[in-house]
Amino acid sequence: MTELENPEGKPPFFKSWKGMYIFVLANLAVTILFFYLLTVCLR
Amino acid sequence: MSIWDWLVLCGTLAFIVGYGMWKTRGSKNIETYLMADKSMKWWTICLSIMATQASAITFLSIPGQAFADGMGFIQIYLGLPIAMVIISITAVPLYAKLKVYTAYEYLENRFDLKTRSLAALLFLVSRGLSAGITIYAPSIILSAILGWNLTVTTIVICGIVTIYTVSGGTKAVSVTQQQQVAVAMTGMIVAGLIVIYKLSADLSFTESVKVAGKMGKINLVDFSFDLSNRYNFWSGIIGGLFLSLSYFGTDQSQVARYISGESVTESRLGLLFNGLLKLPMQFIILFIGVMVFVFYQYHQPPVFFNKTELATAYNSPYASEIKDLEQKNELLFKQRKEATKQLVESFRTGDKGATEQSEGRLKDLKAQETNLKKSVQSTLQKANPKAELKDTDYVFLTFIMEQMPVGIVGLLIAVIFCAAMSSTASQLNALASTTCIDIYKRSLNKTASEQHYLNASRLFTILWGVFLMIFAILASQLENLIQAVNIMGSLFYGTILGIFLAAFYFNYIRSQAVFIAAVLAEVVVLACHFTTTISFLWFNVIGCVLVIVFGLVIETAHRKL
Numbered sequence: 001m002t003e004l005e006n007p008e009g010k011p012p013f014f015k016s017w018k019g020m021y022i023f024v025l026a027n028l029a030v031t032i033l034f035f036y037l038l039t040v041c042l043r
Numbered sequence: 044m045s046i047w048d049w050l051v052l053c054g055t056l057a058f059i060v061g062y063g064m065w066k067t068r069g070s071k072n073i074e075t076y077l078m079a080d081k082s083m084k085w086w087t088i089c090l091s092i093m094a095t096q097a098s099a100i101t102f103l104s105i106p107g108q109a110f111a112d113g114m115g116f117i118q119i120y121l122g123l124p125i126a127m128v129i130i131s132i133t134a135v136p137l138y139a140k141l142k143v144y145t146a147y148e149y150l151e152n153r154f155d156l157k158t159r160s161l162a163a164l165l166f167l168v169s170r171g172l173s174a175g176i177t178i179y180a181p182s183i184i185l186s187a188i189l190g191w192n193l194t195v196t197t198i199v200i201c202g203i204v205t206i207y208t209v210s211g212g213t214k215a216v217s218v219t220q221q222q223q224v225a226v227a228m229t230g231m232i233v234a235g236l237i238v239i240y241k242l243s244a245d246l247s248f249t250e251s252v253k254v255a256g257k258m259g260k261i262n263l264v265d266f267s268f269d270l271s272n273r274y275n276f277w278s279g280i281i282g283g284l285f286l287s288l289s290y291f292g293t294d295q296s297q298v299a300r301y302i303s304g305e306s307v308t309e310s311r312l313g314l315l316f317n318g319l320l321k322l323p324m325q326f327i328i329l330f331i332g333v334m335v336f337v338f339y340q341y342h343q344p345p346v347f348f349n350k351t352e353l354a355t356a357y358n359s360p361y362a363s364e365i366k367d368l369e370q371k372n373e374l375l376f377k378q379r380k381e382a383t384k385q386l387v388e389s390f391r392t393g394d395k396g397a398t399e400q401s402e403g404r405l406k407d408l409k410a411q412e413t414n415l416k417k418s419v420q421s422t423l424q425k426a427n428p429k430a431e432l433k434d435t436d437y438v439f440l441t442f443i444m445e446q447m448p449v450g451i452v453g454l455l456i457a458v459i460f461c462a463a464m465s466s467t468a469s470q471l472n473a474l475a476s477t478t479c480i481d482i483y484k485r486s487l488n489k490t491a492s493e494q495h496y497l498n499a500s501r502l503f504t505i506l507w508g509v510f511l512m513i514f515a516i517l518a519s520q521l522e523n524l525i526q527a528v529n530i531m532g533s534l535f536y537g538t539i540l541g542i543f544l545a546a547f548y549f550n551y552i553r554s555q556a557v558f559i560a561a562v563l564a565e566v567v568v569l570a571c572h573f574t575t576t577i578s579f580l581w582f583n584v585i586g587c588v589l590v591i592v593f594g595l596v597i598e599t600a601h602r603k604l
Contacts, residue, residue: 009308017311021128024318028124031322032276035117035263042256 044189048453055226055457060207063219067211073497076212077144077476079303087217088313091300091469092291093320094220094227099181099463100436102227102328107435109332110339113260115274117325119580122284127318130292131311133547138298139307144480145473146298146543153546154554156485161561162539163481166295167474169535171507174470175514180436181463182515185456187351188440197515200460204467205508208475209501213303216468223461230458231328233451234443238334241446245341246387251334253390254383257402258340258409260333273578282580285587289536293543296473335442340383346372346415348437352423352430359426368419375415379408471511475504533579534572537586538565544587545594552594556601560593 011020044052074080083091108116134146143149147166151159178200186193207215242251255261265275272278291297291314304310346369347353356365382404389397423430443455479500484491491499538561545552545560552560568586571577577585 009306011308011312011315017131020311020315021131024124024128024315027319028121028322032121032264038256038261039263039265042253042261043259 044452044456045449047450048456051450051453052457052460055454056203056460059219059222059226059461060203062222063215064207064210066218067215071497072493073144073500075214076497076500077299077472077480079212079214079217081303082214082305083217083303083309083313084305085309085312085316087221088301088304088310089316089320090224091217091220092297092313092317093324094224094462094465095296095300095469096290096321096466097224097227097324097462098177098466099459100177102231102459102462103181103184103439104436105325105328106332106335106439107437109260109329110336110438111435113262114326114329114333115262115265117263117322117329118265118274118276118279119283119286120321120325121276121279122281123287123321124318125280125284126287126291127314129288131314134292134298134543135301135310135314136307137547138302139304139310143302145295145477146293147295147477147481150542150546151485154542154557158542158554158558158561159481160486161558162293162542163477165535165539166293167477167482169532170294170296170470171474171510172514173532174467174474174507175511175518177467177470178463178511179515179518181459184436184440185459187349188437188444189456194516198512200463200467201508201512201515204464204471205505205512208468208471208508209504212500212504213299213472213476216465216472217300217303219468220465223465226454226461227458227465228324228327230451230454231331234447234455235327235331235334237447237451238331238338238442242334242338242341245384246337250387250390251337254337254340254386255333257386257398258336258405260336270581271576271578273580278578278580282578282584285540285583286533286536286580288544289540289583289587293539294473294536295477296469299473299476300469332439335439338442338446341380343373343376345441347419347423348434348441349431350437350441352427352434355430356423356426361422361426364422365419365426368415368422371415372419375408375412379405379412382408467511471504471507474507475500478503478507533582534568534586535565537568537583538590540583541587541590541594545591549591549594552591552598553601556594556598557590559597560590563593564589 011017014020014023105116138146138149141149141152143152145163147159147163150162178197182193182196182200185191186196207219211218239248239251242248246254252261265272266277267275268277269275270278301310301313304313345353346365353365356362382401386398386401386405389395389401420432424432440459443452447455479496483499483503484496488495488499541564542557542561545557564586567589568582571585572579572582
């Protein structure tokens with residue numbers, strides 16, 4: 001957890017690593033939702 | 044293949060290898076050779092990670108898998124982005140802080156030498172054997188389709204990889220992988236566009252997708268919970284998470300990719316962008332397979348896609364039986380084409396009753412097709428008891444050879460070679476570095492010079508290259524062993540991950556407890572494999588959890604006694 005509090009450098013477009021991690025996980029959630037909609041709508 | 048295809052194939056491979064060797068010439072010390080001077084940018088790391096994971100089988104088998112069973116396979120990667128976040132938080136800063144050459148060095152720092160050596164040896168055995176299969180599997184398919192000698196194909200792939208890996212080490216592997224991923228993705232996108240273009244004579248893109256959906260091929264997510272079902276949401280998100288944590292966090296072939304990053308930031312970004320790009324990449328590859336499926340609803344497919352097995356049957360007393368089955372296949376195709384046309388017509392008119400009727404008709408025909416396939420397999424087996432009865436790996440390559448224009452065939456064969464070489468190069472590089480750093484330098488020769496260890500790393504790369512080549516050539520004689528090797532990775536990954544997670548998060552567990560816990564957990568995982576029908580993805584979870592639980596119990600007992 002130390003690295004989260006005191007990260008080495010910053011990711012592009014985000015103020016902190018926490019923001020970047022949330023972006024990756026949110027992207028996964030949206031992708032799963034997209035897959036679910038495709039599966040249901042095209043069934 | 045035409046002369047143009049040969050030119051594209053040879054030109055692409057020569058450029059990638061030549062550029063990689065030129066760009067990384069003259070490694071003067073072991074840090075340059077094994078860690079690329081810690082100079083890699085995040086995009087190189089990301090592409091290198093993707094190229095390491097995507098072997099030739101990814102580009103050959105996955106479209107075939109989608110052709111046969113739809114897109115459900117994608118669920119195996121659902122846990123990957125979560126694993127990328129966890130590894131970025133935990134493993135990346137730790138490996139960077141300790142300046143390790145291999146992941147297993149960290150285990151000695153946290154536990155002891157025997158735990159480090161155990162993990163390194165487990166890696167060398169399982170990865171050494173599976174790397175041989177990484178070369179053998181595409182070699183046998185390329186040889187069957189192109190009519191090349193299997194041994195020559197294997198030697199060409201393995202020889203080229205060994206030459207540039209020995210020459211430039213980790214940097215050469217990463218630099219060549221950038222071009223290899225670019226060629227692979229360009230080739231696959233071109234193939235996808237050509238399939239869609241060829242389909243446009245009969246139906247629009249939207250109609251193609253709708254047909255695939257109605258025929259059960261767009262089955263991206265399945266929320267039903269079933270331990271024996273390999274591809275569902277739960278096995279993908281939980282089992283896939285543990286598999287990805289093991290593979291990216293503890294397997295040296297992947298760890299070597301991101302510890303060569305210029306900084307923690309570059310390493311993390313490489314991993315996180317892999318987490319963002321992996322699912323779209325797999326989606327594209329699977330979608331191409333589904334479009335090939337729709338294509339074969341309008342164009343006559345062969346009765347069996349592996350033509351070598353068909354030729355064997357034609358030269359046997361069962362030739363007439365196969366001819367009869369081919370005629371039935373032609374008849375079935377005509378009926379299927381007609382039913383598909385009616386389905387598309389019902390989309391255009393918006394007649395839901397007609398849509399349901401066509402769907403029912405297509406389901407009946409699918410059942411007949413399944414029975415026909417079984418008859419074909421039975422006849423092929425009578426003609427050749429050792430016949431390979433699964434033909435899905437041959438679907439996409441057959442499509443390439445028969446339907447793609449001149450030049451593109453060469454490009455797509457180059458895609459398969461590139462994928463075979465990129466994943467093999469990472470594995471070869473990791474095997475050599477683990478042998479040199481964790482075994483040779485740590486236990487056998489501790490006081491030699493930097494130059495000596497650099498030369499030793501090069502020698503181990505050559506020796507592993509020769510081993511992989513021999514194993515791949517002999518693999519055709521060892522069919523049962525191949526199946527065992529394919530499963531073996533999953534049987535060991537959970538235990539190795541458990542050791543690493545105990546090291547990262549459980550300071551309470553000490554070396555003796557983790558060692559005994561790892562041995563016990565491995566015994567339980569093997570027992571589960573041989574006595575239950577649990578899908579292999581779950582072994583990653585079981586092995587890992589057991590190491591932690593046993594470790595806590597043994598440590599507590601040890602402290603109290």
